[in-house]
Amino acid sequence: MTTCPDLFTPGVDDFELVQIAEQFDAAQERAELEHRLFEAPAPHEVVRLADKAKRHTRIAGWMNQAAARARVEEWKLQARAQAEISCNPNSNKIVLSLFDHTGNWSRPWEEAGYQVLRFDIQDDPVTGDVNAFDVAFFADYFGDFDGLDVYAILAACPCTEFALSGARHFAAKDADGRTLAAVQLVHQTLRSIEYYRPVVWAIENPVGRIEKLGGLPSWRLAFDPNHLGDPYTKKTLIWGRFNANLPIAPVEAVEGSKMHTKFGGRSMATKNARSETPEGFAYGFFLANNAIDNPVLAVANKYDRLDARLIRTAIDSGLTAEQVDCLVSDAYYFDLDDVAAEQALREAMASGVA
Template identity: 70%
Template sequence: MNLPGERVHHLFDAPQGGEVVRLNEKASVYHKNHGWMTPAEARQRIDGWRDHCAAQGVAGGNADKIVLSLFDKSGAWSRPWEEAGYQVYRFDIQENPETGDVNKFSAGFFSDWFGDFDGLDIYAILAACPCTDFAVSGARHFAAKDVDGRTVASVQLVHQTLRLIEYYRPVIWAIENPVGRIERLGGLPPWRLSFDPFHVGDTYTKKTLIWGRFNADLPVAPVYPVEGSKMHRMYGGSSLATKNARSVTPEGFAYSFFMANNAGDHPQMAISSKYDRLCSRLIGAAVKAGLSSSEVDDLVEDAYFIDLDDEAAEQRLRDDLTAHGAVLDSYADTGGQLAMWL
């Protein structure tokens, strides 16, 4: 059982050391052992990830889960979730100034426009926040932007994103940006994942960081970055069109991120994050015993969300597991007494 002082959500916890992943390290290990993948081999791996998404979509098990994708003109990051059968809602002010303006988000906004998604779970919130005022590639313009208000406006978008995350408390959330100052100015927890597109099948470099609560141990498809830093070479300039081209999420990353974070392949992560005030080891025992997400919901949802009684929620899980023959482990508490931790 978690201690009384731990009865708070863990939505914005900083990642522990073992949870921080640098895909460059995974890609380097792969390259050392196998060499670079050819583009065709990487394409085959990404296609396999796509097929996995499509199979989940056909199965239909994700239709009751919502994904909100912010600043998503291209739809690239959220496309795997859509193909896997999640209900994906994309928001971008360029596509719809009324519903795509993140600054208009509020509880009433989602109730009025989307009926609060019929009460379905918000499984994921993905946000590729505009990076122009944060990325170190534009550092020479920081002073002017700090004075004229552009930086403040960009920080406000980050804060609105964090408000949305705290309001819905999704299983996973992720904010993407190139290396820069978004973490410091936006008040984000430390980043959890770093990657370049060539780690996941796209043959160019663009070091990118991801902040949030998610599984950062992504599968890789390392290719030689023959195109180098193509984004500023091919899409340099300050026009909206070139900014949009630079901001498109790499396809390989989008599918790799899905593979590491979807509910079907990672049930313990999905349930533990939904009920993140409960003992994660207890959730693990429930998953190991074969309880589905909906069965766990039936046992603990009312106690957890309505009564805010975490001890009662955990007790219901323990009682159910014991009734089905599970053997619960124990630990010695600070007073030296043996107590059930599951």
């Protein structure tokens, strides 16, 4: 995990940008021998919340705003209830939230008892600078989290250089170095993800060119805020490894495209307003991806080279995440012996360890 920003040229052309993306793609493909962090989602794993909302409204119509707000409040209560669990297992899990000036996306995780660390250069030019991330950075500033698991990495990468809404400015940004700087932030985010290998990782951006230039696998989730209780539209895509089947609270987008009608302008304040994570999405994403409500996801993604069906069977048979760790971690991480790890699970189930 490294970065050399001082070696960057001021700007690049389209061909050079594509070369940078292809080289980064190749490096990720080589890393897939050790993990499956960056696999593209299977067709059945791709979710368009517009389709879920359409099915809901065909049967029951749009939710009124009060009902949708009540549903989101229920999601909040579910998140906060986890913090009250005796010996809360969330307290031993780290969530890194990058480019998180508002804290909205990571707030449900914090309320549920996870140890959340937010990074945004607007808040701290030293520890908030993603370009500074490397092994020494996390060791020096955070003691590498005392060896605790990084469960999730959430990243709302700056979108100005990627969003199609600003396509008329792409040539100028490519020439003066802004695009290259934005691509480096995405690549640095992916390096951090590969270093910590979290159960859940997600990168958010509007429709645009981040996938091509950033070396991302194809997107997994598409949504508008009104699918989750916020009455406006802003087509957003999420790339990563996570459960995309979020709960919904579909309301009419009576405020239209709020980002254009109310938050026009070039100031940092308006840019922050445009990029603010909708509350309904933040809590819906948490419910679909937290470790307590989604134990199979939590274990299968941690040991992603193993047969996910076997892990589901093991969890369904009564094995806890902690028991799976004890059974497979040495073979999986130290010996790189996936056959032995899977055999340990089978033997445990056969002997009725659970």
